[in-house]
Amino acid sequence: MSVTNPLTKNIEDGRDPLSFKEYQAAGGYQSLDKAMKMSPRDVMGQVKDAGLGGRGGAGFNTGLKWSFSPEPDGGPRYLVVNADEMEPGTFKDRLLMEKDPHLLIEGMITSSYALSATTAYIFLRGEYTLAEERLLKAIDEAYTAGMLGQNIQGTDFSLDLYLHTSAGRYICGEETALINALEGKRANPRFKPPFPQVSGLWGRPTLVNNVETICNIPGILTHGVEWFKNLGLGDECGTRISGVSGRVKNPGCWEMPVGTTFRTLLEDYAGGMQDGYELKAFLPGGGSTDFLLPEHLDLPMIPGDVAKAGSRLGTSLIMVLDDKTCPVGCVRNLIKFFAHESCGWCTPCRDGLPWVEHILNKMEEGTGEMKDIEILQEMCGYMGPGNTFCALAPGAAEPLQSSLKYFMDEYEEHVKHGCKYKSH
Amino acid sequence: MTDLIASTALKARQLTEEEIHDIEHEKTHYPYAQAVGLEALKIVQKYQGWVSDESLLAVSEYLDIPPDELEGVATFFNMIFRQPVGKNVILLCDSVACWMLGCDDLQAHITKTLGINYGETTDDDMFTLIPVPCLGDCDRAPSMMVGRELYRNLTTEKIDQIIAEYKSKA
Ligand SMILES: Cc1cc2nc3c(=O)[nH]c(=O)nc-3n(C[C@H](O)[C@H](O)[C@H](O)COP(=O)(O)O)c2cc1C
Ligand code: SF4
Ligand code: FES
Numbered sequence: 001m002s003v004t005n006p007l008t009k010n011i012e013d014g015r016d017p018l019s020f021k022e023y024q025a026a027g028g029y030q031s032l033d034k035a036m037k038m039s040p041r042d043v044m045g046q047v048k049d050a051g052l053g054g055r056g057g058a059g060f061n062t063g064l065k066w067s068f069s070p071e072p073d074g075g076p077r078y079l080v081v082n083a084d085e086m087e088p089g090t091f092k093d094r095l096l097m098e099k100d101p102h103l104l105i106e107g108m109i110t111s112s113y114a115l116s117a118t119t120a121y122i123f124l125r126g127e128y129t130l131a132e133e134r135l136l137k138a139i140d141e142a143y144t145a146g147m148l149g150q151n152i153q154g155t156d157f158s159l160d161l162y163l164h165t166s167a168g169r170y171i172c173g174e175e176t177a178l179i180n181a182l183e184g185k186r187a188n189p190r191f192k193p194p195f196p197q198v199s200g201l202w203g204r205p206t207l208v209n210n211v212e213t214i215c216n217i218p219g220i221l222t223h224g225v226e227w228f229k230n231l232g233l234g235d236e237c238g239t240r241i242s243g244v245s246g247r248v249k250n251p252g253c254w255e256m257p258v259g260t261t262f263r264t265l266l267e268d269y270a271g272g273m274q275d276g277y278e279l280k281a282f283l284p285g286g287g288s289t290d291f292l293l294p295e296h297l298d299l300p301m302i303p304g305d306v307a308k309a310g311s312r313l314g315t316s317l318i319m320v321l322d323d324k325t326c327p328v329g330c331v332r333n334l335i336k337f338f339a340h341e342s343c344g345w346c347t348p349c350r351d352g353l354p355w356v357e358h359i360l361n362k363m364e365e366g367t368g369e370m371k372d373i374e375i376l377q378e379m380c381g382y383m384g385p386g387n388t389f390c391a392l393a394p395g396a397a398e399p400l401q402s403s404l405k406y407f408m409d410e411y412e413e414h415v416k417h418g419c420k421y422k423s424h
Numbered sequence: 425m426t427d428l429i430a431s432t433a434l435k436a437r438q439l440t441e442e443e444i445h446d447i448e449h450e451k452t453h454y455p456y457a458q459a460v461g462l463e464a465l466k467i468v469q470k471y472q473g474w475v476s477d478e479s480l481l482a483v484s485e486y487l488d489i490p491p492d493e494l495e496g497v498a499t500f501f502n503m504i505f506r507q508p509v510g511k512n513v514i515l516l517c518d519s520v521a522c523w524m525l526g527c528d529d530l531q532a533h534i535t536k537t538l539g540i541n542y543g544e545t546t547d548d549d550m551f552t553l554i555p556v557p558c559l560g561d562c563d564r565a566p567s568m569m570v571g572r573e574l575y576r577n578l579t580t581e582k583i584d585q586i587i588a589e590y591k592s593k594a
Contacts, residue, residue: 076455088519088558121453126466126503127515127559129572162453167462168502170557184454184461184489186496202455245521245562252563287520287558319562325524333523337557343500 285314288395366418
């Protein structure tokens with residue numbers, strides 16, 4: 001029977017991750033063999049045809065992104081796995097790295113072959129200490145088994161793979177900031193173009209991909225493009241990890257076919273809302289996405305469909321806002337995060353976010369004024385796309401602008417009577 | 425701080441053998457020594473508890489990174505401590521999922537129990553309390569870390585137990 005849950009098939013609750021030998025016995029580490037029967041460009045072509053979209057938030061076709069890298073010139077080339085996972089409400093890469101580190105490593109090796117990369121890095125957020133320990137062990141095992149290092153499996157393909165642990169800063173997840181951080185610099189984003197594919201780490205061709213994106217590569221090469229396409233619902237390809245946090249009965253994350261609806265995720269997987277709480281709204285894919293309403297639950301979790309409803313699928317881990325939690329307080333918490341994590345380069349972000357936070361604090365304390373609501377609306381424009389160097393500020397504007405759209409009455413209520421929700 | 429460092433009054437301290445060993449190991453992962461600035465600061469912090477001016481200057485000299493540039497890196501990252509911290513650093517998540525599930529109450533409880541606010545250290549240097557952005561553990565919110573250990577689905581009772589555990593280890 002063919003595999004239907006390639007990302008989590010080796011994951012069992014309460015069990016340590018598979019060792020190299022166990023992972024291999026379970027069918028792992030076959031994708032490089034398959035890939036090496038093809039040219040690197042043909043492997044890229046397969047990944048493109050499989051219709052794999054990046055899982056880091058933007059959803060861009062991975063094979064297509066890879067194809068923008070120039071032909072190898074004999075110099076160093078890099079693959080960097082983005083394991084910074086600091087978007088509030090996101091906890092999927094943690095699962096993949098803690099529970100099946102060899103899947104990521106296999107994905108990195110095969111991807112590096114496709115990209116003609118000579119060195120691969122995992123950029124891991126510093127707080128993921130268990131993932132760090134397990135990845136280091138798995139990397140060691142892979143070197144010992146000859147899957148990493150010089151002349152892998154007796155071929156002329158060589159690859160070094162290293163783990164870099166960061167020290168807590170959300171902006172490092174932005175791919176050009178991440179490259180600066182890896183070079184040992186302050187993690188401000190870089191101007192694009194040139195894109196990292198052309199000039200990234202130390203000026204060399206570099207691909208930055210999300211953990212989950214790379215974890216999809218072994219399956220595509222091992223089982224083929226058709227198999228991958230058939231995993232999705234309807235026209236969709238593959239599976240992805242989606243999850244729920246907030247006041248639901250069974251919070252968590254699970255692998256499911258691409259195209260699954262929010263309702264199935266929320267009701268079947270997460271068991272619905274906790275007793276006594278009703279769904280008021282939800283953030284579909286992390287703290288930097290626009291709120292959606294219960295009426296949007298039947299949308300499939302596909303970037304295009306979610307965009308049509310006025311939001312973004314983002315990381316596809318949803319956070320539910322219940323009827324007993326203050327929406328203004330919720331947005332204030334998100335804005336506080338973004339204000340703190342701004343790298344300080346552009347004015348709308350560096351100065352705008354603290355101002356918004358200040359106004360939301362006033363609202364919560366009951367000293368807000370009607371004109372503050374107008375200022376908030378204006379600020380959404382200043383922080384919107386095109387006015388800043390990177391996507392942090394536009395992302396921060398998303399929950400704010402959508403809360404103003406859907407909960408204007410609550411903002412007005414705050415101005416008139418202060419916050420009526422008790423605990424927060 | 426940068427002025428302090430630039431002044432000649434402060435001298436780099438000697439890096440320990442262990443620190444040098446670990447830094448040299450990290451250097452093998454990168455084509456340029458300057459790339460391990462952050463790793464070196466983390467290594468120093470692992471052994472010394474925090475990064476003093478003397479430590480920062482030592483790393484700066486050892487890796488040939490200008491002190492101002494290294495300070496720019498050190499102050500950029502939330503987890504590099506440029507001030508002394510307690511033996512156990514409590515990182516309490518204050519992001520949205522944990523907030524919805526009551527992290528403010530947990531903070532109030534810790535503050536009452538240990539007598540420290542965010543950014544403060546207990547008189548016996550046992551604990552420092554710091555807020556941390558989303559720990560990527562939102563399905564088990566509220567969450568926090570103590571040092572490298574993660575604690576999830578927190579309640580005030582659980583926090584009492586955890587604090588007692590660390591106190592008894594001392
Ligand atoms: C402020 C900011 C933070 C980001 N954080 C992450 C992150 O933690 N992990 C991630 O994979 N992508 C993150 N991204 C997106 C990356 O820039 C990049 O698009 C992604 O790693 C590409 O991988 P993919 O093509 O495999 O999706 C972030 C973007 C921004 C603007
Ligand atoms: S938008 Fe914010 S985080 Fe991004 S570059 Fe500008 S100041 Fe830095
Ligand atoms: S919000 Fe606390 S772990 Fe994500």
